[in-house]
Amino acid sequence: MRAAQSEDRAEEKAPARMGVVDIRHFRAFLMEGERAKLFHALHTPRPAVALFQTLQTWGLIVAAWALCFYVSPLWLPLALVLVGSRQRALGNSLHDASHGNMLQGREANRRVGSVLFALPMFEDFELYRTDHLNHHAYLGDPVKDPDFMALPPGADGQPSRDGWRVYSAFLFDGPLWRKSLWGVLGRMTSAQRLQVLLWWTVVLALFAALAGPRAALSFAALWMLSRATVYHAIKVFAEVSDHIGLVPGSIIGYTRNLPGNALSFLLHPHHDNYHLAHHLFPRIPLANLRRLHLLLKESPEYGAAHHCDTYFAGPSSVVHSWVAPKPLPSLATAREALQPHHAA
Template sequence: MTTEPRQTEGIAPSPGLVMPRGKEVRELREYLVAQGHEEQLTGLGVPRPARAILEVLETWALILGAWALCLHVSWFLLPVALVLVGSRQRALGNRLHDAAHGNMLKGRVLNQRVAALMCGLPLFEDFETYRNAHLRHHAYLGHAEKDPDYLSVPEAPAGRVHSAWSLYVFFVKDARLWRDSILATLFRAPVAHRWRVLAWWTGVLGAFGLLFGWGAALSFAGLWLLSKMTAYHLIKIFAEISDHIGLEPGTVLGYTRNHPSNWVSFFLHPHHDNYHVTHHLFPRIPLANLPRMHQLLLPVSQYAEAHHCERYFRGPRSLVKSWLHFQTERSPLDAEPS
């Protein structure tokens, strides 16, 4: 979910390929209506403002708690704080993503302003710049030239094949992706956005300075930036590789994965971001409602046969094994354990 084209040298689909999402969605919707789920389907598309605000407040409470842990207990706990803050920065990004589809709060203006204030500005993201790029990702999913989130698989060294680790390290080390993790749209959005970011951070750090001292305020800024440079970047790259890498463009169901839903998801795919197939099929359904939508769709054979990964790191149906789907003719979910 980034905001500039991110192509890399390597294996790429035809640049003229465009996803026929409409046909897939129409067939799935017709099935649900035929099964008597029309009213439930409509209800799942309604934002849940109270839950969204509570989750954002919980996210900020955990961020402040991690900061307090370092400040008042020991800075030796910094690695723990970085992981917690980085995962919560990802959670804020996912909430901004939800708002970009109009799914966070009811009312376009309120949805945009609250999401920008509570999620976008602290991450240096401009709401409109982010939203426009993300909607292009949906419209041109898998298009090597038009999808701003497109990542191509790099060529493996001669005589060798990729491992999940080598793929991950390749994208983690990409300087452009690292810059995007840190600065987001700060220098690609209009100048007014930079003033808004400056005002937000001046206000927050000023308040912290008056309440806790200027050293404490600076330590919060340092923790925030260091987390963006390290844990957040590592989590963001893992999540974005997992969405589509190694799959064959052509359809949403064939080119997108659902990720595991377990305790690790709290760190890697917060706020139900793991239901990525479901989201691409029905982007106007809020993240909080995606688990219920997923259950409604499972009886449909086309959906049930899509890429649903049960575990993150081990086993034949693991997420990282599915990254390597392009190296085998077998489905990653049918492959034998290594």
């Protein structure tokens, strides 16, 4: 409990460092009246949901492989979409576990997160966790935020106002593609790489034992081809969508909530679309973020933040927000606007 509280404090120092957003405003809002009990309950992990999501994710991956291997290789395009999007889902589950939100206890999150999510994705749990906590602590810092992305320049040298140019600049970025393909293998120690190798040796040996060497080879090929194509495309889209085009300096001004619709299953699995809610309260499990979002929507300041209703079309779409986000008042200005005005 003490460790979790310490991590909570560490993660929520970010706004104080940036000197703009007072996160205590939103905490105080959520601690008012009936909201307090609901807010407290939202911090509780939901292991049954995590188990269902994990079984669903790995089940769809194996089903996509079986469709190609046992039915017809013509199913490969669908298999790539399924596997690539479920690889993104594995990354989101790793994200949840890295915050200690999936299960009770940091060690349980570390062990389960390593075996089920990190190692198959060529990640080391502690490396991932350190990088991600730095993203929270130094949000929007071009040097210290490991996930910082700036709008690429357009033809006139100014930040691009063309959505495709923005996306393609990152989609065809060599280092980003290699990271999607190989994870952080290049940063790992020999012992950490050995863990990844051992994981894949056991899994592919199991495929070979159950269905023959061709099965093992085809699963490995589908896994890597998915990472090189659909997974990379989804990962880039999702990570560009979180913050790019917004003004650093506060959590609420520099973070978007993304749509919750049928496409979210592919692009933002496991409630990863509530990104602003997550940055405000990172110790709340992903499975509870929708309920947190609905509570926060009762706050006018949160309601006026960057909420995208669609992905590709319209003025409130994600792509439009990359290049032409709406201006937001500071929290202080918003509070003043909400104060009742009295006649002199």
